[in-house]
Amino acid sequence: MKYMLIMRASDEAYASFQDVDFDTILETMGRFNDEMISAGVLVAAEGLDDASTGVVVDYSSTPPVVTDGPYGETKELFGGFWILDVASKEEAVEWAKRAPMAGPGIKTEIRRVASIDEFPQENEWIQKERAWRVKTGQL
Amino acid sequence: MAGEDRPALSTGTGRQAVEAVWRIESARIVGTLARFTGDFTLAEDLAQEAFAEALVTWPRDGVPRNPAGWLLTVGRRRAIDTFRRGAALDERYAALARDLGEGGAASGQVGEPPDAELLWDPDRVDDDVLALMFIACHPLLSAEAQVALTLRVVGGLTSDEIARAFLVPTATVQARITRAKKTLAAAQVAFELPPGDERRTRLASVLSVLYLIFTEGSSATSGAEWIRVDLAHEAIRLTRVLARMAPGEPEVHGLLALLELTAARFPARVRDDGEPVLLEEQDRRRWDRAAIRRGRAALAEAGRVGRGLGAYGVQAAVAECHAVAPSVDETDWERVVLLYEALCRLTPSPVVQLNHAVALSMARGPAAALPLVDELAAAGALSGSHLLPSVRGELLSRLGRTEEARRALQRAVELCGNDRERGVLRRKLAALG
Numbered sequence: 395m396k397y398m399l400i401m402r403a404s405d406e407a408y409a410s411f412q413d414v415d416f417d418t419i420l421e422t423m424g425r426f427n428d429e430m431i432s433a434g435v436l437v438a439a440e441g442l443d444d445a446s447t448g449v450v451v452d453y454s455s456t457p458p459v460v461t462d463g464p465y466g467e468t469k470e471l472f473g474g475f476w477i478l479d480v481a482s483k484e485e486a487v488e489w490a491k492r493a494p495m496a497g498p499g500i501k502t503e504i505r506r507v508a509s510i511d512e513f514p515q516e517n518e519w520i521q522k523e524r525a526w527r528v529k530t531g532q533l
Numbered sequence: 534m535a536g537e538d539r540p541a542l543s544t545g546t547g548r549q550a551v552e553a554v555w556r557i558e559s560a561r562i563v564g565t566l567a568r569f570t571g572d573f574t575l576a577e578d579l580a581q582e583a584f585a586e587a588l589v590t591w592p593r594d595g596v597p598r599n600p601a602g603w604l605l606t607v608g609r610r611r612a613i614d615t616f617r618r619g620a621a622l623d624e625r626y627a628a629l630a631r632d633l634g635e636g637g638a639a640s641g642q643v644g645e646p647p648d649a650e651l652l653w654d655p656d657r658v659d660d661d662v663l664a665l666m667f668i669a670c671h672p673l674l675s676a677e678a679q680v681a682l683t684l685r686v687v688g689g690l691t692s693d694e695i696a697r698a699f700l701v702p703t704a705t706v707q708a709r710i711t712r713a714k715k716t717l718a719a720a721q722v723a724f725e726l727p728p729g730d731e732r733r734t735r736l737a738s739v740l741s742v743l744y745l746i747f748t749e750g751s752s753a754t755s756g757a758e759w760i761r762v763d764l765a766h767e768a769i770r771l772t773r774v775l776a777r778m779a780p781g782e783p784e785v786h787g788l789l790a791l792l793e794l795t796a797a798r799f800p801a802r803v804r805d806d807g808e809p810v811l812l813e814e815q816d817r818r819r820w821d822r823a824a825i826r827r828g829r830a831a832l833a834e835a836g837r838v839g840r841g842l843g844a845y846g847v848q849a850a851v852a853e854c855h856a857v858a859p860s861v862d863e864t865d866w867e868r869v870v871l872l873y874e875a876l877c878r879l880t881p882s883p884v885v886q887l888n889h890a891v892a893l894s895m896a897r898g899p900a901a902a903l904p905l906v907d908e909l910a911a912a913g914a915l916s917g918s919h920l921l922p923s924v925r926g927e928l929l930s931r932l933g934r935t936e937e938a939r940r941a942l943q944r945a946v947e948l949c950g951n952d953r954e955r956g957v958l959r960r961k962l963a964a965l966g
Contacts, residue, residue, distance in 0.1 A: 432659070433557060434773030437823070479770075481763060484553035488600075511800055511819070524818045532822060 396437060396507040397486035401473035404499030408445060408471055422494035430478065430489060441474035470501075477507060551591050552691065554600045555584055559689035560774075562601065564661030566608045567724045573668050574714045575615065576608075576724075577686055583607040662687070663778045664726050666771075670739040673720055678713035679742045680749070681706050687774075688767050698764045699749065736779065740788050740845065743772050747792050751799070765796055776831070783839025786831045787846030793828030794852035797821040809953050813861040825856045844879045847872050866896035883914035887924055899928040919949035923958055930965060939965050 403411075411419075430436040442448075445463065452459045480486050483504065490502040510527065513520045526532070559580065567576035583604045597603040669682040684690045684698075692710065696703040727735040750765030772789045779785050801819035804810055832853055835846045842850060851872045858864035873889035886909055894902035906925050915921045926941030942962045949955040 432774065432777045434770035434777075479766070481556065481767070482549065482553060484547075484549040485556055487550070488553045488557055521818075527822050528818050528820075530822075 395480060395482070396509075397478050397480060397483065398505050398507050399476045399478065399486065399490050399493070400503040400505065401475065401493075401495070402470050402501045402503055403473055404470055405445070407497055407499035408473070410497065426492065426494050427476075429492070430476070435478045435480050435485075435489065436476065437479045438477040439475065442472060445471045470499075547592055548588060550596055551584075551587050554587070554596065554604075555691075556689035558601045558604060559584070559685075560662045560665055560687045561658055562604050562608060563686045564658065564665045565605060566612065567665065567668075568657065568661050569609065570612055571724060573665075573722070573724045574718045575612070577714060579608040579611045579615070580604075580686075582611050659778050660726060662774070664724055666739050666775060666778075667727055667735050668717065668722060668724060670735075670742040671717060671722055672735070672738050673716055673722065674713050675709075676742070676745060678709045678716075679738075680746055681709045682713050683742050683771070684746065684767065685710060688771055690767070736782060736784070739775065740784060743768050743775070744788060744792075744845070746771070747795075751795060765792075765799070768792060769796060776834075781838055783835045784843040784845050786835035786838065787843055787849050790828045790832035790835060790849035791845050791852060793824050793831060794849055794856050797824035797828060797856060807953070809957070811957065812855065817859065820856065828856065829853055842875075844876060847876045847879060851876075861895075864895070866892055870896050883909055884920070887915070887920060891924055894928055894931070899931040903928050903932070917948065919945040919947075919954070919958070922948065923961075926961070930961070935965055 427436065427439065448463055450461050450463070452461065476489075478486055478489055480489070483506070486504050490504055493502060495502070510520065510524060515521070562583070563573075563576050563580045566579050567573045570576050570579070586607055587600075587604060591597070591600075666683065666687055669686050670679045674682065680699075681695055684695050685692065690698075692703050692706045696706045699706070726732070747765050747768035750763070750768060769789070769792045772785070772792055776785050776789050797820050798812075798815065800821060801815040801817065802810055810816075828849065832846065832849045835842055835849070839846070851869055854865050854869050854872070869892040870889065873885065873892050876885050877889055886905065890902040890905040890909075893905065903925075906921065906928060909915065910921055910925065922941045923945035926938045926945055929935075929938035929941055939962065942958060942965070946955055946958045946962065949958055
């Protein structure tokens with residue numbers, strides 16, 4: 395079973411990260427990733443660039459409103475994700491508890507990654523997506 | 534949504550949470566305790582006792598902040614209790630008890646360890662886990678015992694889980710493990726990495742156990758299939774663990790490649806009604822592309838670290854030929870033939886020779902392959918199996934020798950022990966008209 399571990403944090407929590415030595419972050423995250431690789435469970439992982447360089451498209455109105463950076467109305471930001479191949483949700487939770495993160499407003503959300511096999515296979519768009527996965531080797 | 538703000542406490546504290554911690558930590562805990570005590574059998578007992586204690590206290594008091602440290606502390610405390618009991622008899626145990634007693638591990642209360650990081654020796658932990666794999670797959674043990682012990686101490690599965698996966702009673706699994714531990718103790722097998730020249734043969738034993746776990750999971754067609762696919766995935770995970778610890782061994786990467794590439798076909802292998810789907814009829818779009826990518830990367834690694842592929846690597850290369858081919862017709866059968874020729878030299882067996890003949894029939898037609906199959910039949914190879922007559926029937930049918938084909942397929946139907954496979958053979962027979 396594949397689970398996505400999504401790093402979430404409040405903007406204040408992210409701001410506090412600015413004070414942490416970057417090499418230290420690389421090392422602690424590196425150790426955590428290394429442990430998951432050694433255990434044979436890590437399938438994919440990506441980190442997101444600074445939220446201040448992001449853009450938010452808000453569909454509350456038509457046409458949608460585009461704002462630079464999520465600061466202001468957003469309380470929580472995504473920082474990155476891991477995808478783990480584990481035997482159970484509990485195991486994904488255990489790995490998340492080991493992530494080198496601590497502090498108020500910092501969270502990891504754990505969500506099962508649905509497989510394309512769970513969708514109606516006769517659907518034309520599912521078939522198109524499958525063809526793309528076949529060509530490009532996506533998860 | 535109504536339930537959105539309700540925290541799901543059960544996920545963090547129940548028996549399943551303890552088992553999840555155990556799956557992650559058991560190898561390192563048993564390995565570390567085995568190094569501390571110099572006694573694998575004792576270490577396994579201690580680790581199981583610590584796990585049992587966790588099953589009682591964690592659901593009640595919550596999972597400790599550092600679960601691994603907690604388990605190790607309990608294990609060490611139990612070790613000291615054991616040693617104290619035996620100390621009067623054994624000077625060595627007395628010395629160990631004194632050493633282990635330092636740092637407060639001997640105190641009755643199990644709280645958070647003062648500095649759990651110090652409990653692990655990061656330079657040793659990989660070697661400990663590797664030594665654990667070697668001892669669990671020790672050639673003194675029967676294949677069944679090797680499998681059960683590996684899944685329990687390295688994989689962190691409970692006896693119940695192993696029993697369910699192998700469709701045997703839990704007591705049978707426990708008996709196998711107890712017996713295996715007694716054998717290892719009686720033979721005074723040391724907990725260590727095998728020395729130089731022994732290492733290669735001992736590694737082969739580990740690889741064959743992992744392969745056996747995988748095939749047990751992947752050949753299942755019974756109702757409990759989903760559990761057994763889990764078993765195949767556990768074999769893959771353990772092989773990944775091994776590949777990290779023994780990166781210079783080409784056959785470890787070869788086996789990993791073979792398992793990933795074989796598992797990639799799982800989604801296409803069984804129809805919704807449970808009928809098996811033969812390779813040539815599988816919907817290749819359903820193959821797991823990420824698994825194929827991982828398998829090919831592992832195969833490339835096997836080629837990089839070795840001087841030529843070993844038997845697992847060559848089988849993986851065959852699987853790769855299928856994985857990259859858009860259809861049966863577009864498969865590079867000449868390459869498959871060459872690979873099977875190589876495999877016939879590395880691990881000669883009638884099954885490999887039969888596969889070679891099948892590949893040859895795909896590359897150059899049935900007439901090229903039939904003499905090889907006839908030769909095997911004349912030698913009396915695979916006499917009790919349906920494999921040979923079913924291949925022979927297929928070849929004869931393609932050559933238009935219908936009467937002979939019918940006789941061969943009828944023979945195959947008689948010999949086939951698997952209902953679903955027999956169904957496939959009967960359909961072939963009916964197609965002859």
